[in-house]
Amino acid sequence: MSGSSPKLAGLRRHEVYYLKGGDVYFLVDECLFRVHRYFFERESSKFRQMFSGPTSPGKEPEGSSPGSAFKLSDITAEDFAHFVWVFYNPRHSLYDASTAVWVAILRTAHNWLFPEVKALTIRELERKPINLVDRIILYHECKVDPSLLVPLYAKLCSRDEPLSTEESIRLGVETTVRIFQARERLRSFSFDGLKSPLPNGVDQANVMQVVEEVWGGDTNGASGGWEHSRVPRRRGKRMDLRTARSIHDDLDRPQPKTQDDDPDPDGEFCRRVGLALF
Known part of the structure; x- marks a missing residue:
């Protein structure tokens, strides 16, 4: 310095x-x-x-x-x-x-x-209007109190539109996967088959609970944004925009129900997302 x-x-x-x-x-x-x-x-x-710091003899501090x-x-x-x-x-x-x-x-x-x-x-x-994703990334970078991040993730998980490709890249793989996991869990509360992140009967308290469970108290530990050199790699190569968009589209695509009673839905979700990107 x-x-x-x-x-x-x-x-x-x-x-x-x-x-x-x-x-x-x-x-x-x-x-x-x-x-x-x-x-x-x-x-x-x-x-x-x-x-x-020490001062050399004969020199001013x-x-x-x-x-x-x-x-x-x-x-x-x-x-x-x-x-x-x-x-x-x-x-x-x-x-x-x-x-x-x-x-x-x-x-x-x-x-x-x-x-x-x-x-x-x-x-x-906190009094200033800031883009939601920008605020999350800034708070990650500066390691603010995790209690301020939970409501931000709740807003991101409960909004109508899914993450865009650009938002997914900026947030990073770990945060993006957790957000889509939370959105899928919130959808699962619906009894009418609707895709809305907040179906009837699901309130903000449910959202906060799901966010805390998905992040496991580690809201400040997930990646808070990438430099270009940190763009995820696939088999040792940089991920291009087409690949990133493909992953983004796949993340938010509703999955058909199967007859199998899968005890590990999150594990299947992770395999589907392709965490072997690295």
Whole structure:
């Protein structure tokens, strides 16, 4: 996260967060910030460790001047300004920022181990309208409290339309399979043969119960999205879009009833989905 002392030539001071009383200097994207280390030491073990690093004989402590500023390479100057805004917000407990800004702050708070900032950010994001799948993936990435994920999965399992191919790819194989398992179990509650995820007599409490049973308390353990390199493979090859769409279509296709009393429907479901994709 930090690097060697930067050269001062060509650097600019941030127009807001180069504070006269600040006692620690950060360099982000050739922009100098001067802020108070108290906010960083108070909450983050990562920054406490950074600040306690040894100082070479004859050299000034790192971060004590513009010439020895801590260089942050894992964040942009804009996002760092958004992050420290949480500490210097002039409106005290009133925070007004866009969804994109809160998402950036959440990722930074998670990566830099700021639990209180993370909790604040989640409270603010809970009030924001965010696409359901986007929210699930974001909460997975930032390892939020699993209790916030259960109702999100319940919404996804009980909505009228199934997962799209794009949503399935973004959520990952494990999460996708669990969602379709939950949808199939909810359909099985129907006595009239209808395909609706929520047939007559099935309420939200049933949905929550099924989600908790299918995920087994591991709502944060399922994959929360793929990078391109993590697209599932079939016999050692990358899965193409046609294959992904085929699996998606097969997942949501109603299966004919058989006369056999299968004691392991989920096992058959997994075989049908083709978990040997890997």
